[in-house]
Amino acid sequence: xxxFLSEMQAWGxxxxxxxxxxxxxxxISFQQYGEMVQKCAYNLNQLTDxxxxxxxxxxxxxxxxxTMLVAAIMFSRAVAVPFNIRESIDNILYEVENAEIDxxxxxxxxxxxxxxxxxxxxxSDVFKSNGEKVELKDFSEEEKDSNVxxxxxxxTTGKPKGVVLSVGNIFGYRKSMYDENAPFExxxxxxxxxxxxxxxxxxxxxxxxxxxLGVTTYISKNPSNVLSDLEGETxxxxxxxxxxxxxxxKTVSRGRMxxxxxxxxxxSAGAPVDITTVELFMEHGISYGQYYGxxxxxxxxxxxxxxxxxxxxxxxxxxxxxVIIEDGEICVKGPGVMQEYYKNPEETEKTIINGVLHxxxxxxxxxxxxxxxxxxxxxxxxxxxxxxxxxxxxxxxLYKCEYVxxxxxxxxDDRIGTTIYTDEENSETVLxxxxxxxxxxxxxxxxxxxxxxxxxxxxxASGKIKR
Amino acid sequence: MExxxxxxxxxxxxxxxxxxxxxxxxxxxxxxxxxxxxxxxxIVAKVEKEFSIKVNEKQLLSVETVKDVVEYIAGNK
Numbered sequence: 001x002x003x004f005l006s007e008m009q010a011w012g013x014x015x016x017x018x019x020x021x022x023x024x025x026x027x028i029s030f031q032q033y034g035e036m037v038q039k040c041a042y043n044l045n046q047l048t049d050x051x052x053x054x055x056x057x058x059x060x061x062x063x064x065x066x067t068m069l070v071a072a073i074m075f076s077r078a079v080a081v082p083f084n085i086r087e088s089i090d091n092i093l094y095e096v097e098n099a100e101i102d103x104x105x106x107x108x109x110x111x112x113x114x115x116x117x118x119x120x121x122x123x124s125d126v127f128k129s130n131g132e133k134v135e136l137k138d139f140s141e142e143e144k145d146s147n148v149x150x151x152x153x154x155x156t157t158g159k160p161k162g163v164v165l166s167v168g169n170i171f172g173y174r175k176s177m178y179d180e181n182a183p184f185e186x187x188x189x190x191x192x193x194x195x196x197x198x199x200x201x202x203x204x205x206x207x208x209x210x211x212x213l214g215v216t217t218y219i220s221k222n223p224s225n226v227l228s229d230l231e232g233e234t235x236x237x238x239x240x241x242x243x244x245x246x247x248x249x250k251t252v253s254r255g256r257m258x259x260x261x262x263x264x265x266x267x268s269a270g271a272p273v274d275i276t277t278v279e280l281f282m283e284h285g286i287s288y289g290q291y292y293g294x295x296x297x298x299x300x301x302x303x304x305x306x307x308x309x310x311x312x313x314x315x316x317x318x319x320x321x322x323v324i325i326e327d328g329e330i331c332v333k334g335p336g337v338m339q340e341y342y343k344n345p346e347e348t349e350k351t352i353i354n355g356v357l358h359x360x361x362x363x364x365x366x367x368x369x370x371x372x373x374x375x376x377x378x379x380x381x382x383x384x385x386x387x388x389x390x391x392x393x394x395x396x397x398l399y400k401c402e403y404v405x406x407x408x409x410x411x412x413d414d415r416i417g418t419t420i421y422t423d424e425e426n427s428e429t430v431l432x433x434x435x436x437x438x439x440x441x442x443x444x445x446x447x448x449x450x451x452x453x454x455x456x457x458x459x460x461a462s463g464k465i466k467r
Numbered sequence: 468m469e470x471x472x473x474x475x476x477x478x479x480x481x482x483x484x485x486x487x488x489x490x491x492x493x494x495x496x497x498x499x500x501x502x503x504x505x506x507x508x509x510i511v512a513k514v515e516k517e518f519s520i521k522v523n524e525k526q527l528l529s530v531e532t533v534k535d536v537v538e539y540i541a542g543n544k
Contacts, residue, residue, distance in 0.1 A: 110524075224512035226505070227482060243505040250484035385504060415501065438497065439528055443504035448497050 002171040002212060003138045005075065008034050011214045014189060017064045020229040021221035028064060030211075036065075038133035041072040043126050045134065048103055048119075051076040055150075057101040059083045059092065060108070060123050062197035064219065067207045069105060069126065070198065074148040074170075075136040081150045081162070082199035085110075086387070086442045091160055093117075095152050099162055099342065144168040150342060151201055153295045154380060154388040162342030163201075163295040170298060173320045173335045175209040181305035183264050183287055184236065193218040193238040193261060195226055202269050202291070202386060205299040206239055218261075227251060230261030237265040239291075242273045242384035246414075249277040252284055265289060265305075270386030272373070274414075278307060290314060292371070296357055297321070298336035302371045313370040314363075324356065325364060329377055332357040379467060381411045387444045389416065394445065401433040406457045408465050409447070417449030419457060427452045471518075471537045478513045479533075482506055494533050518544070 008016075011030035018027050028036075045051050056073045058080065060066055066082075073080035081099050083092055089111055096104060097117050104116055107123040139146075146167050152160040166172075177187060184190060192215050196203035210217045220229045226244055238260070240248075245268050251259050260266075266281055269291035278288045289305040292314035301323065304315025317323040321334030337357045340348040351358055360378035365371050376382075381389040391409040398407045398418065403426035409418045422430045430452060438446045458466040476490040483506045496502045502510070511522050511530075518540050522530075530536055 222512065224508040227509050227513070228516075241505070243503055246503065247482070247505055247509060250482070254481070254484055414503070435531070439531070443507065443528070446497060446504070448501065 001139050001141055001144065001167070002174065004171055004208070004211065005034065005136055005138045008211055011211075014214055015216045016211070018191075018216060018218045019064055019221050020218060020225070020233065022229075024221075030214075033064075033068065035133065036127075037068045037071045037075070038136060039129065039131075040065075040068050040126055041076050041136055042132045042134045043128060043130075044072055044076065044121075047121050047125060051078040054078045054102040055081060055100055057081045057083055057096055057099065057104040057118060058199070059085065059096075059104055059106045059111070061085055062199060062203065062219075062223070063221075065123065065127055066198040067204075069123075070149070070204065070207075072136075075138075076134075077143075077146070079147050079150055081152075082204070083152065084199050084387075085197075086444060087152075087160075088442055088445070091393075095160055095162070098160075099150060099152075139167045139171055144172060145339075147339060149204070151199075151204070151295045154390045154393075161344055161347055164339040164342050165298050166339050169336050169338060170208065175205070175212055175299065176303075176319055177209050177213055177215070178265075178289070179303065179305050179316075181287075182237075182289065188214040190215045190237065191218060191235040192216065193230060193233075193235045193240070193263070195220060195223055195240050195244055196269070196386065197223075200270075200386060201293070201295040201299065205293070209299075227259055230263075231258055233261045235261040235263050237267065238263045239267040239269070241386045242268045242271045243386070244268070245273060245277050245281075246384060249274075249280055252280060257284065260286070267291065269293065269300075271382045271384045273384075275311060278311060282308070292373070293318075294359060296338045296351065297332050297334070297359070298338060301330075301332050301359070304370070310370045313366070313372050315371065316369045317371065323365060323371055326356070326358070328362050328364075330359045330361045330363045330371065330373065332359060381409070381416060383411065383416070383444060384414050385444050389445055394418070394447065397437055397441075398434070401430060403430050404433075406465060408457060408467060410467065412449050415448035416446065417451070418447050419451040419453065421453055421456050424454050427454070468537055468541055471540050472533065474517060475510075475514060475533060475536055475540075478510055478517065482509050482513065490533065492532075492534050492537065495531055496533070497531075514540070520544075 008030050013029045015027045016030040016033045056078050070080045101118040104118040105121045113120050147164050148167050149165040150162045194206050265287045267289040281288050288307045291300045292302045293300040300318040302315040321332050324331045361373050362375040363373040394409040398404045403422045406421040460466050479490050480487050494500050520543050
């Protein structure tokens with residue numbers, strides 16, 4: 001088992017986090033970080049009837065404290081359940097109930113306390129400094145199968161599913177970050193900017209990997225400042241969402257290389273990247289890399305740092321996993337493969353068959369070991385923000401308009417689109433219904449492309465709407 | 468209003484690389500300018516800085532057109 005806490009201690013005064021906030025940017029050393037986790041664990045135990053074995057939800061903005069809280073919960077031998085702050089309130093309430101949360105830590109008043117089926121704790125109380133702390137212990141081999149983390153992911157049936165991860169899934173093997181193709185000699189002290197939120201497996205995985213390797217994590221205090229925070233900073237690499245790469249591509253083509261902090265390597269994950277973006281960065285002397293993984297695999301399935309020669313590949317299998325193709329579907333064996341979907345044996349059985357994780361992505365492995373994705377088996381929209389959206393959830397929302405006779409929701413040029421069958425006189429009503437619906441949806445779930453037709457949608461042989 | 472519009476159009480051009488002559492007062496952020504959620508959030512962050520105002524999540528969701536932002540700023544200065 002990786003000795004996460006004692007290894008963190010050993011990095012001492014090295015900088016763990018640099019939090020970018022203009023003139024108020026601050027550094028936190030590994031030593032300070034460790035102490036803050038211990039204080040946080042103390043407070044949590046004071047505010048609750050003891051944390052051990054409890055299920056603690058986190059409904060907060062992503063931040064450095066967020067990771068401390070996750071650590072404090074996990075190493076107090078409780079289960080941490082991060083919730084996506086951008087998810088719709090209905091889904092959050094469903095997830096809190098489904099996850100059987102005992103305590104929910106919040107930093108906002110987005111949901112009314114009365115509607116939450118858990119005891120609510122304020123983030124500010126959890127981090128109140130009173131000097132007291134508790135000693136936390138690393139996990140032992142015997143604890144390998146204990147569950148410590150659960151992350152919700154969009155299901156194809158509309159309801160999110162809780163991905164259950166154990167101590168062994170997270171700390172049972174050494175994580176790798178780059179391979180020999182990356183332009184770095186050593187990783188200790190490497191300065192890496194990232195904007196994967198810590199309620200996302202990409203964020204959690206990055207945080208743990210950076211700590212194992214002694215990398216300094218740069219984050220924005222306000223994630224919307226991704227275009228200005230790196231001006232005047234120097235970083236070595238950035239691991240960001242594909243949407244950020246698209247934004248940076250525009251800024252580079254406008255001659256503003258200074259906004260990238262001198263990064264030599266940009267890496268993304270979570271969704272496929274537009275090839276022209278990669279080519280533009282390469283023309284400007286910046287290497288590009290990519291990770292491919294999912295919550296269910298607890299991290300990387302493949303990574304690619306040789307994009308010059310394998311531009312369209314998601315890369316080679318991570319040293320810890322074995323990639324197998326079954327009936328054209330990419331499948332994974334490895335120590336990160338989740339335990340189950342929480343209280344959902346039916347979906348679990350469909351996804352993990354004989355210990356092999358079925359990703360739902362179609363693809364192949366080339367002779368040189370590089371993996372290529374060719375399509376998706378499951379009906380799920382994956383956008384460049386790294387968020388997964390269930391088409392069915394949006395279709396159900398559209399059907400609330402009585403004039404939507406038939407509809408389907410899909411992705412088109414990295415935007416959500418819909419085709420709707422209605423009659424001619426109600427077409428305008430349907431369009432204004434969508435505008436109204438959009439103003440209530442989280443930004444990443446908004447419907448951009450609207451195709452209204454006055455004839456029924458095309459059906460499959462079994463009478464289902466053809467995707 | 469015209470002054471505010473010009474500044475906002477410049478921010479949109481800077482963030483989303485959309486030519487100034489394609490940005491109008493009545494442009495919809497989603498339907499006309501096709502801005503991604505991250506672009507929209509970056510634009511709002513820059514608008515907040517430029518005009519020293521705060522836009523909360525709820526207000527951000529109700530913003531549909533450039534005009535909505537211009538009017539919001541004019542009303543909060």
